[in-house]
Amino acid sequence: MTPSTASSVREPRVKAKQRPGDRIFAGSTLTAGTLILAMLAAVAAFLVIQSIPAVTTDPGEIPILAGETFWSYVAPLVFGTLWSAALALLMAIPVSIGIALFISHYAPRRLAQGLGYVIDLLAAVPSVVFGLWGANVLAPAVQPFYSWLTETMGWFPLFAPPASGTGRTILTASIVLAVMVLPIITALSREVFLQTPVLHEEAALALGATKWEMIRTAVLPFGRPGIVSASMLGLGRALGETMAVAMVLSASGGINFALLTSSNPGTIAANIALSFPEAFGTNVNVLIATGLLLFAITLVVNSIARWIIARRKEFSGAN
Amino acid sequence: MSKRIEVNDLDVYYGKFKAVEGVTLSIEPRSVTAFIGPSGCGKSTFIRTLNRMHEVIPGAHVDGEVLIDGDNLYAPGVDPVLVRRQIGMVFQRPNPFPTMSIRENVLAGVKLNNRRISRSDADDLVEGSLKGANLWNEVRDRLDRPGSGLSGGQQQRLCIARAIAVQPDIILMDEPCSALDPISTLAIEDLIEEMKKDYTIVIVTHNMQQASRVSDRTAFFNIAGTGKPGKLIEYDDTTTMFSNPSVQATEDYVSGRFG
Ligand SMILES: Nc1ncnc2c1ncn2[C@@H]1O[C@H](COP(=O)(O)OP(=O)(O)OP(=O)(O)O)[C@@H](O)[C@H]1O
Ligand SMILES: [Mg+2]
Numbered sequence: 325m326t327p328s329t330a331s332s333v334r335e336p337r338v339k340a341k342q343r344p345g346d347r348i349f350a351g352s353t354l355t356a357g358t359l360i361l362a363m364l365a366a367v368a369a370f371l372v373i374q375s376i377p378a379v380t381t382d383p384g385e386i387p388i389l390a391g392e393t394f395w396s397y398v399a400p401l402v403f404g405t406l407w408s409a410a411l412a413l414l415m416a417i418p419v420s421i422g423i424a425l426f427i428s429h430y431a432p433r434r435l436a437q438g439l440g441y442v443i444d445l446l447a448a449v450p451s452v453v454f455g456l457w458g459a460n461v462l463a464p465a466v467q468p469f470y471s472w473l474t475e476t477m478g479w480f481p482l483f484a485p486p487a488s489g490t491g492r493t494i495l496t497a498s499i500v501l502a503v504m505v506l507p508i509i510t511a512l513s514r515e516v517f518l519q520t521p522v523l524h525e526e527a528a529l530a531l532g533a534t535k536w537e538m539i540r541t542a543v544l545p546f547g548r549p550g551i552v553s554a555s556m557l558g559l560g561r562a563l564g565e566t567m568a569v570a571m572v573l574s575a576s577g578g579i580n581f582a583l584l585t586s587s588n589p590g591t592i593a594a595n596i597a598l599s600f601p602e603a604f605g606t607n608v609n610v611l612i613a614t615g616l617l618l619f620a621i622t623l624v625v626n627s628i629a630r631w632i633i634a635r636r637k638e639f640s641g642a643n
Numbered sequence: 644m645s646k647r648i649e650v651n652d653l654d655v656y657y658g659k660f661k662a663v664e665g666v667t668l669s670i671e672p673r674s675v676t677a678f679i680g681p682s683g684c685g686k687s688t689f690i691r692t693l694n695r696m697h698e699v700i701p702g703a704h705v706d707g708e709v710l711i712d713g714d715n716l717y718a719p720g721v722d723p724v725l726v727r728r729q730i731g732m733v734f735q736r737p738n739p740f741p742t743m744s745i746r747e748n749v750l751a752g753v754k755l756n757n758r759r760i761s762r763s764d765a766d767d768l769v770e771g772s773l774k775g776a777n778l779w780n781e782v783r784d785r786l787d788r789p790g791s792g793l794s795g796g797q798q799q800r801l802c803i804a805r806a807i808a809v810q811p812d813i814i815l816m817d818e819p820c821s822a823l824d825p826i827s828t829l830a831i832e833d834l835i836e837e838m839k840k841d842y843t844i845v846i847v848t849h850n851m852q853q854a855s856r857v858s859d860r861t862a863f864f865n866i867a868g869t870g871k872p873g874k875l876i877e878y879d880d881t882t883t884m885f886s887n888p889s890v891q892a893t894e895d896y897v898s899g900r901f902g
Contacts, residue, residue: 523738527802529699531752531809532728541751545742 368619375613381606388599388607398614403579404589405618408494408569409562411583412501417555420506424513429539440514447507455571458500459492463572466499467491470584481581488586490574495583497573497591501565505558512557516550517543549633556629563593563622570594592618645672645843646712646729646812648693653707654872655688655697662688664872666707668862675835675844677854677881680864680896685873686847687735689864690815693845694730695723711812728752731806735818737798739790739805746786748801749773752809768808776804777834796827803834807842814838816846820853832857851897855885863893 383389389397423443427436467490474485520543528538544551575590575598590598592614599611648670655663663685670676678686691697692705695716709716716726739748749769753760760768769786773779778800782793790801799819806814816835820828828850835844835857848854854861861884866873877884877893888894 521738523734523736524740526696526699526734527738527740527805528751528755530694530696530727530732530734531755531805532724532726533755534724537755541740541755545740548742 371612371616371619374609375616377606377609378613381609386606386610388602388610394610394613397610398592398617400577400579400589401592401595401614402617402621404494404575405563405591405593405621407581407589408498408501408573408591409559411495411498412505412562413555413559415499415502416505416509416558417551419502420509420554420558421513421551423506423510424517425539425543427510427514428517429535429543440511443507443510443514446503447511451504451565451567452571454500454504455568458496458568458572462499463491463496465491466496470495474584482583484582484585486586487584488574488588490586492572492574493584493586494573494588497569497588500568500572501562504565504568505561508561509551509554509558512554513547513551516547516554520546552629552633556626559625560622563618563625565591566593566597570597645841647672647710648813648843648845649708649710649713650693651708651710653689653692653705653709655685655692655705656703657688657700658702661872663692663864664874666875668875668878670843670845670860672843673839673841674859675839675846675857677858677861678845678847678864679849679851679854679861680873680876681866682849683869683873684864684866686864687817688873690817690845690847691732693813693815694732695726696732698723728809729811730813730815731809731811733799733802733806733814733816733819736822737795737802739793739798739801741789741791743790744787745773745782745790745793745801748790749804749808751805772804772808773801775807775838776800777830778804794827796823796830799823799827799831800834803831807838811842813843813845816844818847818849821849828853851885851899855881861885863888863890863896865892865896 378386378394383391383393386394423439427439427443431439467488470491470493471487473483474487477483478485524542524546525538528542533541569591570593573588573590573594574586575594576587577590578587579589580587596611596615599607603611650666650668653663653666654661655666666689678690680686688697693709693716697703697705705717707717711730715721739745740751743751746769749772750760750765753765753768770779770783773782778797781797782788782801790798793801799822803814803819820831823831832853835846838844846854846857858881860879861881862878863876863884864873865876877888877890879888884893885897888897894900
């Protein structure tokens with residue numbers, strides 16, 4: 325890395341003068357970058373090494389598996405994790421984009437600012453609070469509605485009866501997750517929407533776009549990569565959320581798409597927290613292996629998101 | 644197509660600040676009118692009142708009348724969106740939509756206006772508009788490439804194509820060549836000359852030669868000082884304005900003897 329003076333004599337090319345400030349800065353960014361990679365590698369190595377016994381040991385000797393194989397133990401958890409996160413995003417993304425657009429393009433300045441602060445505050449609420457709210461307030465409140473839905477719309481697979489008596493179903497958990505990821509997605513989308521070049525907004529307006537058409541032609545396409553990134557951050561939080569789900573969802577295991585019944589799949593993160601009392605011996609390895617799977621899922625999901633963004637890079641307006 | 648513009652005693656404000664005061668002029672159909680004047684005298688501000696783009700800025704408003712073939716743009720009940728569909732605008736900096744292809748850019752206005760358009764009609768319109776903007780030969784085999792991948796001059800002609808694709812009556816151009824090289828500038832000047840057959844064209848320019856080359860009539864704006872409103876000083880045939888203006892300030896400005 326350090327160029328010797330001798331080589332610069334031999335090389336006819338003129339080298340830019342190296343300033344100490346630049347070198348210190350380059351060095352510290354390199355260190356930071358290496359550090360994060362090293363940490364990630366260490367976490368991955370820990371997870372992998374600790375996970376191996378979960379798959380190789382005879383399932384009969386691992387109490388938490390109760391005779392099943394590791395894979396049949398983890399499958400419903402993976403499903404529950406993905407399903408609840410997907411439901412949460414499905415609810416959160418449109419609402420977030422709506423709020424972000426309202427703040428960036430519709431609300432009067434003062435109101436927009438206030439609303440922005442409130443949203444940011446919401447991001448700072450600890451997940452235990454959301455868990456308490458979900459279990460003690462939201463679940464009882466939506467239960468009658470769930471009963472009504474199963475009675476009137478029970479033919480629709482997602483609303484299949486019987487309705488849960490407590491209301492602590494996967495849908496309730498997803499609603500809580502949606503509320504939790506809402507601030508992240510909203511805050512980031514708002515920032516991108518605010519950065520739409522006035523030039524492009526005016527181009528649309530001058531063509532005779534209404535405000536909504538202007539947003540559709542200039543603001544949303546410009547903000548699309550930002551929306552995807554924001555959603556992925558939200559998804560990361562939803563996939564990994566532990567406390568709130570553990571408190572709200574009454575999980576019984578099994579893969580089941582029905583939203584309103586009392587037989588709900590658990591999620592990986594919540595399952596790890598709830599299984600804590602049993603965390604000894606090889607049980608720990610099983611739980612860690614599920615954690616590794618969560619790690620892998622998050623990685624895959626993020627790669628997909630990056631691929632989506634990269635696919636239309638030329639059209640991003642970054643050139 | 645191609646309409647007369649009449650402005651009666653128009654004052655233009657940004658909030659409490661009066662940027663332009665008491666403009667009265669009339670612009671003939673099928674003509675090119677140039678607005679000239681020193682920086683900050685309100686040319687951009689004024690031209691944006693002609694298609695109600697001015698009020699897009701928070702707090703901006705006008706006082707007075709703008710008649711397009713006798714209909715007041717600022718009459719109560721007139722929808723600015725409909726006004727802008729009939730009066731196209733080209734901006735100082737080329738602004739094709741970066742997320743759209745060349746073809747989509749040309750069709751953007753048409754799609755907005757909620758017209759369902761068949762594939763073949765769309766093809767014809769794209770070809771016609773790009774030919775109208777003298778860009779067809781350069782982009783015919785890369786219509787699906789992003790519009791932002793073109794050169795500055797090509798982008799500006801793409802913006803002109805986008806503006807004429809919706810078949811407006813009037814086209815407003817605010818310094819359309821100021822970001823372009825001389826060759827691209829000439830291409831656009833030729834284009835303006837041709838478009839004059841079909842449209843009423845108003846162009847803001849800082850380039851005296853350009854004003855004298857392309858315009859039939861010229862309006863000179865000026866300000867008394869910073870913080871004062873800009874005013875229309877003189878408005879006449881371009882040849883008169885440049886050879887024998889009746890106001891001293893105009894003569895000073897067009898001959899380059901200005902402050
Ligand atoms: N968005 C705005 N808000 C408040 N004042 C503005 C705004 N835009 C322009 N002005 C003011 O209005 C006056 C006229 O500005 P305008 O941009 O119309 O001048 P111009 O003649 O187009 O100048 P140039 O030749 O440099 O483009 C200036 O005093 C300017 O500071
Ligand atoms: Mg200007």
